[in-house]
Amino acid sequence: MYGVVLAAGRGTRMRPLTDQRPKPLLPVGDRTLLEHVLDAARDVVDAFVVVTGYRGEQIREAIGESYRDHPVDYVEQTEPRGTAHAIAQAEPVVDERFVVLNGDVLVDPSLPRALADAGGTAVAATEVADPSSYGVISTTSDGTLARIVEKPADPPTSLANVGCYAFEPDIFEYLDRTPESERGEYEVTTTLELLVDDDRIISVAQYDGTWLDVGRPWELLTATETALDDLDGQRLAGTVEDGVHLHGPVVVEDGATLRSGVSVEGPVVIRAGAEVGPNAYIRGATVVGPDAHVGHAVEVKNAVLMAGASVGHQSYVGDSVLGRHVNFGAGTNVANLRHDGENIRLTVKGDHVDTGRRKLGVIVGDEVKTGINTSLNAGVRIGVGERTGPGEVVTRDRVSE
Numbered sequence: 001m002y003g004v005v006l007a008a009g010r011g012t013r014m015r016p017l018t019d020q021r022p023k024p025l026l027p028v029g030d031r032t033l034l035e036h037v038l039d040a041a042r043d044v045v046d047a048f049v050v051v052t053g054y055r056g057e058q059i060r061e062a063i064g065e066s067y068r069d070h071p072v073d074y075v076e077q078t079e080p081r082g083t084a085h086a087i088a089q090a091e092p093v094v095d096e097r098f099v100v101l102n103g104d105v106l107v108d109p110s111l112p113r114a115l116a117d118a119g120g121t122a123v124a125a126t127e128v129a130d131p132s133s134y135g136v137i138s139t140t141s142d143g144t145l146a147r148i149v150e151k152p153a154d155p156p157t158s159l160a161n162v163g164c165y166a167f168e169p170d171i172f173e174y175l176d177r178t179p180e181s182e183r184g185e186y187e188v189t190t191t192l193e194l195l196v197d198d199d200r201i202i203s204v205a206q207y208d209g210t211w212l213d214v215g216r217p218w219e220l221l222t223a224t225e226t227a228l229d230d231l232d233g234q235r236l237a238g239t240v241e242d243g244v245h246l247h248g249p250v251v252v253e254d255g256a257t258l259r260s261g262v263s264v265e266g267p268v269v270i271r272a273g274a275e276v277g278p279n280a281y282i283r284g285a286t287v288v289g290p291d292a293h294v295g296h297a298v299e300v301k302n303a304v305l306m307a308g309a310s311v312g313h314q315s316y317v318g319d320s321v322l323g324r325h326v327n328f329g330a331g332t333n334v335a336n337l338r339h340d341g342e343n344i345r346l347t348v349k350g351d352h353v354d355t356g357r358r359k360l361g362v363i364v365g366d367e368v369k370t371g372i373n374t375s376l377n378a379g380v381r382i383g384v385g386e387r388t389g390p391g392e393v394v395t396r397d398r399v400s401e
Helices: 033-041 056-063 083-088 110-118 171-177 188-197 217-228
Strands: 002-007 047-052 070-076 098-102 105-107 121-127 135-139 145-150 159-167 202-206 211-213 234-236 245-247 250-252 263-265 268-270 281-283 286-288 299-301 316-318 345-348 351-354
Touching: 002 033, 002 083, 033 047, 033 056, 033 098, 033 105, 033 110, 047 056, 056 070, 083 171, 083 188, 098 105, 098 110, 105 159, 105 217, 110 121, 110 159, 110 202, 145 188, 145 202, 171 188, 188 202, 211 217, 217 286, 217 345, 263 268, 268 281, 281 286, 286 299
Parallel strands: 002 047, 002 098, 047 070, 121 202, 234 250, 245 263, 250 268, 263 281, 268 286, 281 299, 299 316
Antiparallel strands: 098 159, 105 211, 121 159, 135 145, 135 159, 345 351
């Protein structure tokens, strides 16, 4: 069985974090988002086919020709024309039954297992409290798929379409017949309608595990929190100097260093080559990325620092994502709470969106540098390569749309 993983999208809602990388390569804990998806499926598939598009060469370089002893082939979707079109790109490679997963959605291994065990063509479904926000699955009297209705005002069931499927190779004939939608894309849900119209039986594989679409910047924090929930105990392969205080689940990878006076309250992962301290405080669901640096008297709380990021001494970073090679000057402080106690709002593709989070700091693109004593307001995005001056107060996004 093949595992076809869709990883071609540009991820514009995740900007500026995706301005220099494809969304599936964003870090979640100790792996990329794409690696989490591959790990979820590797016990039920024999080989992977990854559908790439935007900056696909980075994905090919990161994953290589095999993943955990599973061969990996790559096919390209040269332009974003919908899920049916993306799956169709796998036809030259796939010659047996396969499961389809999204490269930017966290799921448990039980999901591909349920699809594999269902046999034939299958669609994964999960119970949700408010199905009107999803594609809603209706079933026949014997529990097979009757239809999928997108975001209905009066949902016929509480079963949401997870967006993961199992297909036989003859699906490619139906993909070729799939008409263009009103959005100008070729949708796999339309392909499923063609199958139903031909009286094809489509199983509905029930799933009640993790289902997290990592589509917007704050959802990377949620994904990190979810991944770090699985940490258990302490794994200390790196250097931990005398006078370091560790509490809860903490991972210090080989080549990482915790200097004297550092206090860490897990779940926290300190990646290889990172250096923390002296006298720093790391807490919450935090990942200090490879070769990152957290200086003297810095507090980092519930945040993601990507590879090579540096936070100078006497700074605070809370509920934030810092891209690769960001350099926060000494005394840079991040606000992560509104004075009125309302949820933080963040701009996504021009819309000011309620994140649902009472605490959210900043989303910072790669290679940003702040001057000393910079203040960054809650919910601010800073684009790739931007600079702030000493003592500057940033209250609005600094991202080119």
